Amino acid sequence: MKLSAIIFCLLFSFAALSETKLSVDLAIDKLQYQKPPKGVGKAGSLIFKSANVNNNGIVLNVNNVNKIFDSQIFVRPTFLGFTTQFGDYGFSLEPNSVINSVNQTELLNSKLILDDNQLNVSGEFLSFINIDSSIKLRTFRLYCQNLSDQNSPLPSDSPANDMVSNCFRFLTLNGNYAPNNEAAILEFENKDKDTGDKLFLNAEVRSFDVRKNQVSANFKAARSVSNDSYFISADNLNLSCAKDEDLKEMDLNKIKKACLNELKIAPLKASIVDKAAKTNFNLDIKDLTVLDKIAYFTLNSGSFSDTVSTTTISNLMLNFQKETETDLLDLIQVLKDCISYTRLSIAEIKNTKPDEKDSAVKNILVNSSNGALLVHAEAKYLGIKAKVTITGRIALDEAQRQLNITVTDARLPMGINSVKLLMYFLKKTIVSKNISINSNIITVSL
Amino acid sequence: MKKTLLAFTLLLPALSIAGVYNCSGSGFIIDIAGMPLEMKIVGNGFNTMVTNVRATSNFDTIITGSTLNPPSSLKVTIKDSSFGNPGDSFKGNLQVSTPEEVKEYRGLNCIRGND
Numbered sequence: 001m002k003l004s005a006i007i008f009c010l011l012f013s014f015a016a017l018s019e020t021k022l023s024v025d026l027a028i029d030k031l032q033y034q035k036p037p038k039g040v041g042k043a044g045s046l047i048f049k050s051a052n053v054n055n056n057g058i059v060l061n062v063n064n065v066n067k068i069f070d071s072q073i074f075v076r077p078t079f080l081g082f083t084t085q086f087g088d089y090g091f092s093l094e095p096n097s098v099i100n101s102v103n104q105t106e107l108l109n110s111k112l113i114l115d116d117n118q119l120n121v122s123g124e125f126l127s128f129i130n131i132d133s134s135i136k137l138r139t140f141r142l143y144c145q146n147l148s149d150q151n152s153p154l155p156s157d158s159p160a161n162d163m164v165s166n167c168f169r170f171l172t173l174n175g176n177y178a179p180n181n182e183a184a185i186l187e188f189e190n191k192d193k194d195t196g197d198k199l200f201l202n203a204e205v206r207s208f209d210v211r212k213n214q215v216s217a218n219f220k221a222a223r224s225v226s227n228d229s230y231f232i233s234a235d236n237l238n239l240s241c242a243k244d245e246d247l248k249e250m251d252l253n254k255i256k257k258a259c260l261n262e263l264k265i266a267p268l269k270a271s272i273v274d275k276a277a278k279t280n281f282n283l284d285i286k287d288l289t290v291l292d293k294i295a296y297f298t299l300n301s302g303s304f305s306d307t308v309s310t311t312t313i314s315n316l317m318l319n320f321q322k323e324t325e326t327d328l329l330d331l332i333q334v335l336k337d338c339i340s341y342t343r344l345s346i347a348e349i350k351n352t353k354p355d356e357k358d359s360a361v362k363n364i365l366v367n368s369s370n371g372a373l374l375v376h377a378e379a380k381y382l383g384i385k386a387k388v389t390i391t392g393r394i395a396l397d398e399a400q401r402q403l404n405i406t407v408t409d410a411r412l413p414m415g416i417n418s419v420k421l422l423m424y425f426l427k428k429t430i431v432s433k434n435i436s437i438n439s440n441i442i443t444v445s446l
Numbered sequence: 447m448k449k450t451l452l453a454f455t456l457l458l459p460a461l462s463i464a465g466v467y468n469c470s471g472s473g474f475i476i477d478i479a480g481m482p483l484e485m486k487i488v489g490n491g492f493n494t495m496v497t498n499v500r501a502t503s504n505f506d507t508i509i510t511g512s513t514l515n516p517p518s519s520l521k522v523t524i525k526d527s528s529f530g531n532p533g534d535s536f537k538g539n540l541q542v543s544t545p546e547e548v549k550e551y552r553g554l555n556c557i558r559g560n561d
Contacts, residue, residue, distance in 0.1 A: 059504045113543055117512040118519035120543045143545040172545035
């Protein structure tokens with residue numbers, strides 16, 4: 001959405017004018033802009049085919065046939081100028097103009113229409129590069145529509161601001177740069193100023209739609225890389241989520257919060273690779289839904305591999321409480337909610353280690369409610385099928401990033417009721433780098 | 447009954463050129479009325495009143511607006527800068543801008559109405 005404002009402002013800034021009626025229809029071959037040192041001086045070039053502009057009744061229809069309007073760009077903090085063979089023209093800028101925040105941008109083979117009703121820009125390539133972040137779009141169309149009617153408040157004195165607020169209520173990004181082009185290519189890079197964390201996202205966007213109270217996306221493929229070591233990839237990602245109706249600015253936290261409290265992701269296959277930890281997840285997700293403070297997650301199958309073993313999971317169903325403030329991408333926050341309320345069932349968990357017999361646990365049911373824990377499972381030990389019921393308490397140690405499970409009762413096969421025996425078997429099977437057992441307490445490091 | 451029919455027959459030609467413009471061609475019928483300014487578009491998937499209708503005149507007469515179903519922004523350009531006499535005919539273009547494409551329809555025939 002910031003994109004639309006920047007495109008608009010970069011090409012025309014009429015904010016200094018008292019009236020703001022504006023329509024623009026441009027065919028651009030190449031626009032290159034690089035903010036000069038200290039914000040003053042030559043700033044790039046503009047080569048265009050045609051320009052039809054009506055700015056408060058000043059009408060300019062240019063067919064740039066002999067390239068005589070090809071321009072060099074000159075910028076000051078409050079002025080944007082274009083110099084051509086035949087003369088110069090330019091526009092005043094507001095001191096806080098968004099153009100002053102642009103470091104570097106490029107636009108190739110693009111068409112732009114902007115008026116009271118719409119922003120419609122399609123192009124072969126568009127980039128915005130700043131010190132800590134960059135965004136690149138290839139073979140794209142971006143369309144924002146004004147949903148207000150004539151009874152709505154009058155436009156402000158800034159067409160850029162008006163168009164941005166329109167984009168927050170009706171925006172579509174897709175690959176309709178040319179007929180039969182299935183998807184827009186989006187690349188996004190960001191380096192967090194505080195943590196130094198790096199994120200790279202690459203997506204083939206079939207459609208990304210913002211509407212009054214909903215955001216939906218259809219990605220042919222999406223890949224993300226965090227800190228050069230954590231890779232997530234998914235194909236055919238379809239999601240829709242809620243959006244704040246009154247959203248008027250790019251508030252990422254607000255957008256994320258609304259979205260993660262009412263979310264629906266259609267079936268997809270995803271993989272997560274952690275190069276540092278040398279682990280690999282492959283997930284065949286049936287459904288992920290968040291609605292009315294409950295998260296529903298269904299997995300057809302999944303596998304988790306590290307350097308020594310592979311664990312496969314089949315038919316997992318998980319429901320858990322999701323408080324409004326909980327960030328679904330924060331494991332600690334999610335676990336905190338899970339302890340309050342969870343229903344989990346897994347048809348089978350199977351562990352495979354080279355040179356060892358496979359071990360499997362079936363028909364697992366886990367209930368937790370306000371820290372009380374109940375687990376049912378079937379395991380095979382020494383060829384004997386054993387049904388186990390475990391009762392206990394579960395608590396999260398946020399400071400230590402540990403999950404502590406205290407087993408208070410264990411019902412084992414043949415009427416045996418022994419926590420000690422259970423812990424003995426668990427010590428033999430589940431203790432690892434992240435799981436330790438001390439007396440009747442199982443500690444999982446997160 | 448006869449009188450009603452007669453009145454209707456006499457009124458029909460007048461009604462058909464009522465409004466500011468009536469444009470047709472390329473599968474569209476577009477009615478533009480003034481006082482208040484209104485536009486209706488029919489054809490090629492449209493059958494709706496247009497919202498946010500605005501008119502400007504410079505070298506041409508330009509009427510813009512938008513529709514929600516389907517989502518689009520419309521611009522009718524009529525090669526009539528002088529708001530000619532009722533019944534005069536002018537060439538027109540329609541630009542339909544949508545999330546899918548920007549399409550130009552040329553060769554519309556626009557008849558100036560009485561408004």
